[in-house]
Amino acid sequence: MIEEILIFGMVQGSLLALLAIGFSLVYGVGGILNLSHGAFYLITIYIIYWTIPIVGFWPAVAIGLVAVAGIAAVTYFGLLKPLQESHIGIVLVTFALAFFFEQFVKFFGDPKTHYIVPFVPGSVTFLGVTFPAQLIALVVGSLVLVSAVTLFINKSKIGKSIRAVSQDFEAAQLVGINTDMILMTTLVISALLVGAAAVLYAPGNFIAPRIGWRYLLLAFSVTIFGGMGSTTGSIFGAFIMGYATTITDFLISPTFSVIIPIVVILVMLLVRPQGLLGKKELW
Amino acid sequence: MMNFEFDLQSYTSRFKAWAQTFRGGITLVCLAGLMLFPLTGNEYLTQVLVTAMILAIFAASWDLLAGFAGQVSFGHAAFFGISGYFTAAMVKFAGMHWLVSVFVGAGWAVVFSLLIGIPCLRLKGPYLALGTLAFSLILWNLFLTGTWLGGTEGISGLPSTGSIFVAFYIIAAFMIGSLVLMRAIVDSRLGTILKSIRDDETCADASGIDTTVYKLIAFMISGFFAGISGALFVLDTTAVNPAVYQTLYSFYGIIMAAIGGMATIYGAIIGAFLFVILSELLRPLAAAALLIFATLLILIVRFAEEGVMNPFLDRVHDLWDMIRRR
DSSP: OHHHHHHHHHHHHHHHHHHHHHHHHHHHHHOOOOTTHHHHHHHHHHHHHHHHHHHOHHHHHHHHHHHHHHHHHHHIIIIITTTTTOHHHHHHHHHHHHHHHHHHHHHHSOSSOEEOOOSSOSEEEETTEEEETHHHHHHHHHHHHHHHHHHHHHHSHHHHHHHHHHHOHHHHHHTTOOHHHHHHHHHHHHHHHHHHHHHHHSTTSEEOTTHHHHHHHHHHHHHHHHOTTOHHHHHHHHHHHHHHHHHHHHHTOHHHHTTHHHHHHHHHHHHOTTOSSOOSOOO | OHHHHHHHHHHHHHHHHHHHSHHHHHHHHHHHHHHHGGGGOOHHHHHHHHHHHHHHHHHHHHHIIIIISOOOOSOHHHHHHHHHHHHHHIIIIIOOOHHHHHHHHHHHHHHHHHHHHHHHHTSSSTHHHHHHHHHHHHHHHHHHHOOGGGTTTOEEOOOOOSOHHHHHHHHHHHHHHHHHHHHHHHHSHHHHHHHHHHHOHHHHHHTTOOHHHHHHHHHHHHHHHHHHHHHHHHHHHTEEOGGGGSHHHHHHHHHHHHHHOTTOSTHHHHHHHHHHHHHHHTGGGTHHHHHHHHHHHHHHHHHOTTTTHHHHHHHHHHHHHHHHHO
16 A cells, blocks of 8 residues: 555656656746646647558657647647736636647547556556556656756756846846747747646546546646745645645545645645745745 | 615616726626526536536636635535535425525535535634635545435435526526525625735735635635535536545535635636636546646646636727727
């Protein structure tokens, strides 16, 4: 029991970290609440699913990731930048976009559930627990990507600009940072992270047009838990939530673990609204 | 008694003055046309109009919250569904009168709106959007996986009114009542306070307005009317299942309010009728219909934030003036 909780909690945590960091980053840098975050997951995995029969798995992955990065860039310049002044406009348009992708997938594919064969075959037994080897790829991939993004934001020149924009938008413009490019880069990074989550997690699981909402829900409950705009907070939050969900799964019931996100959101907003490591300027 | 009569007189004279204005005239003509419609005896189109009227209440309740208080809710389907379920359960299992259960169902929607509103509305920022979206998604999952209240099947076989034409007038009364009430609310002092919160929350705070309380009030009113529409919807279709919690219904409310124009309340009627008629026309396209609507919403939010009602009425008004001057 305890081994299972440890392993599956780790897996859940890795997935949540990939989903939440991008969401948190985009909100922290541009104040953009991207409700189409889950739809990026959806569209990536469906593009991969549709292109696998034509080009094979790895080229399909490349096409999927490039496509989602392109979609994110177009979304920023076509929809988010013109609506920058209106907060309601931004949430409405991203919500509509999420809905658009769900219907797009339903229309050009079909509303049925599909299965993608995991790219790491077989299963592994570790600490007496047997699980699909695909999950190891998820954990390793997530660790690599999360550290890479953290390093990128903390060390690189673009990362410095990203932090500058998140601290003070106008001052960043004054010192000659192209804020549009920075916001677009952030959105593209976030889309790539969620795309990577799709590549690592979806094979071996079922996919359907409605799954986007579930990943959006997970992403923002982790983000609220860890603190809006704090990447470190999101990583901590992801693993805590991952273990919490797994413990509920094993000790209480899988039905009950569905309501974990809303419980986390409501309790956290009541007790500590800025989240685990968020900035304290909400009241 | 004297006082009441005096009030009534001032109301009638105000109503007369309003009816003689351009907008008042148009509204009354359209309303009369709507009321006379069932006389044609076309059951199918009457049913379509009934759906449109129910959804108009729903869209207006969303508009009251988003357009006037500036708080976006993506989980209005949750109030719609909660109220629908409570109404259905009470009519079916407790044998209550439908009119009572509509208000009890809406009351439960208010209770749940408090539950979500208190944590989310204390804070500035997009928390309400996230909280409501999470709430409706989780309710949907809970009802899909759970076995209570009929599980995935939901509750069906509620008693119906028998004639669609009777239902038409009952629901029309509900729609007119709700919309006039909502318009009165947003035109009152409360509405002014809500608009001030929407335009500048910090400023409203500084002028001594308890923003949390007023946002909560707006959210409760909105939840109440969403609940009424949910209850009517369930009574009209005589069945309810977990699908009422889908984001789809929240999306319906948003697109109808956006088509009609935000912060108008009455725009919701135009939005709802246009939307329902459009979806009837697009029915042969089936799966493409929602794709078209999603695109439409993106385009409206991006390019035409005023919706269609106000600009259209302004054009017609100009035209009318030109004709009269000749």
